[in-house]
Amino acid sequence: MKIxxxxIKASQEKMSKSEDALQRELGHIRAGRANASLLSRINVEYYGVETPLNQLAQISVPEARVLMVTPYDKTALKEVERAILMSDLGISPANDGTAIRLVIPQLTEERRKELAKQVRAKAEEGKIAVRNVRRDMMDQLKKSEKDGDINEDELHNLEEQAQKVTDESIKNVDTLADEKEKEILEG
Incomplete structure (x- = not known):
């Protein structure tokens, strides 16, 4: 849609950022499949400095439920293993001397339902963020009309555009959540 x-353009960008944030949040939810984004929040103490794991090691997915972490510097292997153990992942790393393998366990049906609820909650937070942007946008449009920048007819047309932008963004949030929920429940 041409805006x-x-x-409305600025608000549409904010809504898009809300969608992106939701997508990142959903990427952190473990779905029973190996996904490099599971390790994105892990920092490793490397020569006294907290360094993101993805800057210290290559993270690959050799099999559907296996993550392979290969440090660029082999001396950092123990620190990488320690950081993974200390994280909230709940997966025990297997160190073979050159790389670390993480086998993602199958999710139980109960855990899948619990994760699906988390996805729905995150999606609702995303929708709330979009609605807050919409509210601010409508306030700005009404202020523009009050200040005489636009007339009543223009305000009505802009409010319709604003609603279309909002509906589209909410639809995108639902699509992201549905895809993640499907991924979790199918496992």
């Missing part, structure tokens, strides 16, 4: 109003 010309700067208020």
């Amino acid at each position: 010309s109003n700067p208020i």
Whole structure:
């Protein structure tokens, strides 16, 4: 949809950022499949400095439920293993001397349902963020009309555009959540 109003354009960008944030959040939810984003929040103490794991090691997915972490510097292997153990992943690393393998366990049906609820909760947070952007956008549009920048007819048309942008963003949030939920429940 072609948007010309700067208020709606800026709000649309904010809504898009909310969708991106939701996608990142959903990437951290373990779905029973190996996914490199599971390790994105892990930092390793490397020569006294907290360093993100993905900067210290190559993370690959050799099999559907296996993550392989291969440090660029083999001397950092023990520190990488320690950081993974200390994380909230709940997966025990297997160190073979050159790389670390993480076998993602199958999820129980109960755990799948629990994770699906988490996905729904995150999606609801995403929708709330989108609605807050919409509310601010509508306030700005009404202020523009009050200030005489736009007339009543323009305000009505812009409010319709704003609602379309909001509906589209909420639909995107639902799609992201549905895909993640399907991934979790199918496992």
